Amino acid sequence: MDKDDKMFDLMTKMYADLKQGQENMRKELSSKIDSIDKKVDKTNITIENDIKPKIEVLFDGYKQNSDKLDRIEKQVSKHDEFIIRRIK
Secondary structure, three states: OOHHHHHHHHHHHHHHHHHHHHHHHHHHHHHHHHHHHHHHHHHHHHHHHHHHHHHHHHHHHHHHHHHHHHHHHHHHHHHHHHHHHHHO
16 A cells, blocks of 8 residues: 555545534534423423413502502592691
C-alpha cells in the first residue's frame, strides 16, 4: 500500500467518522427538541387548565370588591351630604 492509498483510507475513515458524528448530533438534537416540545405542551396545558381559571376567579373577586366599594362610596356620600346639611 503506497502513501496515497494510506492517505485516501485515512481521509475516507475521517469522513465516515464525521458523518457518523453529525448523525449522532442530529439524533440527539431531535431528541432534545422533542423533549422541549413535550415540556412546552405540558406548560401550556397547565396554564390553560390550572392557572387561567384561577386568574379569572381572582379577577371576578376583584370586580365584585370594586363594585361593593362603589356602592359603599355612594352610601357614604349620601350620608356626608346629609351630615353637612345638618351642620349648616
